[in-house]
Amino acid sequence: MQNQEKVQACVGVIKNQLAREFAPKTGIILGTGLTELAEEIDNAVHIPFTTLPDFPQPSVPTHHGRFVAGTLAGREVLVQQGRCHLYEGKSPAEVVMGVRVMARLGIRCLIVTNAAGALNPRFDAGSLMLIEDQINLTGKSPLTGPNIDDWGPRFPDMSRVYDEELMRIARQEALGLGIQLEKGVYLCTQGPQMESRAETRAFRLLGADAVGMSTALEVIAARHLGLRVLGVSCLSNKNLPDCMEEAPLEAIIRGARKAGEKLALLIRACLPRIAG
Numbered sequence: 001m002q003n004q005e006k007v008q009a010c011v012g013v014i015k016n017q018l019a020r021e022f023a024p025k026t027g028i029i030l031g032t033g034l035t036e037l038a039e040e041i042d043n044a045v046h047i048p049f050t051t052l053p054d055f056p057q058p059s060v061p062t063h064h065g066r067f068v069a070g071t072l073a074g075r076e077v078l079v080q081q082g083r084c085h086l087y088e089g090k091s092p093a094e095v096v097m098g099v100r101v102m103a104r105l106g107i108r109c110l111i112v113t114n115a116a117g118a119l120n121p122r123f124d125a126g127s128l129m130l131i132e133d134q135i136n137l138t139g140k141s142p143l144t145g146p147n148i149d150d151w152g153p154r155f156p157d158m159s160r161v162y163d164e165e166l167m168r169i170a171r172q173e174a175l176g177l178g179i180q181l182e183k184g185v186y187l188c189t190q191g192p193q194m195e196s197r198a199e200t201r202a203f204r205l206l207g208a209d210a211v212g213m214s215t216a217l218e219v220i221a222a223r224h225l226g227l228r229v230l231g232v233s234c235l236s237n238k239n240l241p242d243c244m245e246e247a248p249l250e251a252i253i254r255g256a257r258k259a260g261e262k263l264a265l266l267i268r269a270c271l272p273r274i275a276g
Contacts, residue, residue: 110222
């Protein structure tokens with residue numbers, strides 16, 4: 001079920017902690033191993049999830065549970081530092097609550113990031129992938145239940161999930177920075193188990209280039225709310241079904257942080273054009 005009253009309660013608490021003139025138009029969600037970008041925000045105001053009524057708390061150690069409001073690359077931003085996942089036992093509504101809170105606080109563009117395993121054999125671990133489209137294999141939707149018309153339509157269109165203009169900006173800025181930016185389809189599973197060899201083959205047959213356990217539901221909620229979305233995956237490891245290697249969390253975090261340095265450069269370069 002969607003949670004309008006809970007969202008509004010959190011919005012009220014956050015507004016009371018921010019300057020009245022603070023009006024960010026861009027929100028950023030930082031995934032596994034990628035939270036350091038929030039440390040670069042100027043004039044930062046930290047709002048722990050624990051201070052927000054009924055806001056879900058992440059249980060994964062690498063996910064800081066807080067919003068950070070301030071200025072990045074000269075633009076006002078609202079950053080969700082850490083997220084919740086279905087595999088933690090959270091409901092779809094809890095998983096996307098941060099998106100809905102940021103939207104009600106006025107953001108119109110969402111930059112969503114994650115750590116993902118590369119399925120495309122041409123992609124290398126430590127690279128960035130611009131998400132062109134997504135496949136939701138969780139079997140869940142954050143739009144289940146009565147529709148909240150103030151948020152969006154009952155049957156939102158998903159033919160162009162990720163904003164083409166924002167993708168163009170990201171490609172241009174990556175080229176200028178000398179960052180190799182792959183592009184492809186992101187597939188979301190519920191997890192928490194990693195993919196088997198047979199599942200990896202199946203995901204490739206479905207047209208996926210990377211796989212992870214987040215993002216898809218957040219983006220569905222964002223599009224329902226009318227937000228423009230830019231998505232970037234940090235490819236933390238490489239999934240090759242004929243020579244699969246174990247992918248412990250520690251290795252995924254190391255790979256995500258390696259790619260995360262390039263991600264931070266890219267986001268800072270894009271923000272003046274996205275949030276201008």
